[in-house]
Amino acid sequence: MTLPVRTTRADSGHMEDPLKRLRALFEEISPLIEGYTSKVCPSCEDVCCKQKHAYYDSEDLVYVSALGLALPEYGDRGLEEPCEFLSVSGCSRPRWQRPFRCTWYFCEPLLRHMEEGPGRPYRRLVGLLQEIVELKGKLLGSDRRPRG
Secondary structure (H helix, E strand, O other), X not given: OOXXXXXXXXXXXXXXXXXXXXXXXXXXHHHHHHHHHHHHHHHOOOOOOEHHHOOOOHHHHHHHHHXXXXXXXXXXXXXXXXXXXXXXXXXXXXXXXXXXXXXXXXXXXHXXXXXXXXXXXXXXXXXXXXXXXXXXXXXXXXXXXXXX
């Protein structure tokens, strides 16, 4: 499958392999997010990693297909139950293989913790999220924001 990627002469070197770049961005952002979630999530009484976020939407399927990944096998959980990939140490799936909505969802306590913490890591996180959104839009031939 060939993905429509729009590049200009100025960004063609940066976009040599957009799928690899997107994976690298997810791998870079994951420790930042996990730094926040490791402080907030263990004390949470209402897990927000719900099964409904574990399913790929149509845009995720384009990405997963382009990577040549097999879709995970799902159990028989209700949509509001904790995600079947949630383990005692967080998600058992690498962030770059998760549905995009998994990466975009931040509950209020997590957002508050991020915003009240040191500015530099938060700005880096926001910058990486923006770069992921832009690259995903280019890969999919649109400039839409992620849905969550």
